Amino acid sequence: MNETRRSVSLNPATVKTRRCVSFCDTLGAVPTPDPGRRSERARKAILDATLALLHESGYPDLTVEKIAARAGVGKQTIYRWWSGRGAVVLDALVEEIGEAGPPALPDTGDLEADLRLVVRAIVAELADPRLSVTTRALTIETLSSETFATTMRDRLLRPQLDTIKDRLRGRVREDVDLDQAVELLIGPMYHRWMMRTGPLTEAYADGIVDLALAALRPR
Missing domain, CATH: 1.10.10.60 (Homeodomain-like)
Incomplete structure (x- = not known):
């Protein structure tokens, strides 16, 4: 008996050999870079x-x-x-x-002692050339660009100043502008640091706190 063989036409473009299947499957498994x-x-x-x-x-x-x-x-x-x-x-x-916000101020119940700790810490950072190098860089850019100054204040400076302002609220004279009160504490340090008018020491930090509170406390 003669078998009738059916001729099947194969299109090479649509046929995957076993090798091709293995290669293509492996290629498809390679993770795409994220x-x-x-x-x-x-x-x-x-x-x-x-x-x-x-x-x-x-x-x-x-x-x-x-x-x-x-x-x-x-x-x-x-x-x-x-x-x-x-x-x-x-x-x-x-x-x-970190952008988690400024560290909480110490709260010992003694405003003067707490402010001394904070101001001393800032003075110590400014007095250390390695720690203050980024602050000096940002200061240069701040003086050169109002846009950059706004960004720097909003992202870095304002949260720190607001934390100090919140601590002063209700503990100084009612007629005191709290923003000015904060600058009375912080401003002298940066002036001495930028202009190099004198050493940045703990004694200097304590003197700033003493003078500021003498002006700010209720009479």
């Missing part, structure tokens, strides 16, 4: 590089090109996320201290 994760790694590298360069050579020597080279990214990546070196420094500092 652009979000890659971007976060690049962002972290940029912020770390910024702080490292800032501590090594100071703000005048800091450039976007040097940050990019240290972070291993193109400078266009930095400009895609930040307007310039000052904005990168601000983000790096915020990242370093």
